[in-house]
Amino acid sequence: MPVDPPQQPQTEECRPPRTVHDLVARQAARRPEATAVIAGERRTSYRELLALATRISGLLPDAPWGRTGICLGRDERTVAAFLGVWRAGRSCVALDPALPASRLAHMVREAEIGEVRSTRPAW
Numbered sequence: 001m002p003v004d005p006p007q008q009p010q011t012e013e014c015r016p017p018r019t020v021h022d023l024v025a026r027q028a029a030r031r032p033e034a035t036a037v038i039a040g041e042r043r044t045s046y047r048e049l050l051a052l053a054t055r056i057s058g059l060l061p062d063a064p065w066g067r068t069g070i071c072l073g074r075d076e077r078t079v080a081a082f083l084g085v086w087r088a089g090r091s092c093v094a095l096d097p098a099l100p101a102s103r104l105a106h107m108v109r110e111a112e113i114g115e116v117r118s119t120r121p122a123w
Contacts, residue, residue, distance in 0.1 A: 021087045025050055039075035049080055056084025061115070069108055069116035071095035081117050 024036070024046065032047035044052075060068065068085045070092050072078040085092045093111045095104055097118065108116060 019086060021053065021083045024053070024083055037076040037079050042076065044076040044079075049076060049083070052077070052080035053083035053087060056081055056117070057087040060085065060088045060090060066090050066114040067093055067111060069093045069095045069111070069113040069118070071097050071104065071116055071118035073097060073119075077119075085117075 027034070027036070028046035028050040033045050035043045036046040036049040037044040068090050070078060070081045070085065072081060082092050093107070093113055095107060095116065095118075099107075107113075
């Protein structure tokens, strides 16, 4: 009976990433000053994006697997918010800040969102 040759242990660099935030962290380690997000005239590096995502992750309550609403404009903060929430082991629900407050409140109730990250005043 043939025997497979022993497998070499994979280094972190060789292992396939398991999550989007793993991919971003790996890219930040390889090329920290490379542009990760372009929003209008602003460019955000992988280092900056990862730092912001890490800060956001640390602000989330200790309730893994909860839902977090993200109600931000289309810029690097939104990308960082998604990465930070995923890094904390939670799921995200995108909320459009242009919607009326009553519609957003309905969406939050229906999706059973535990908290919302937003620059917009509470509705």
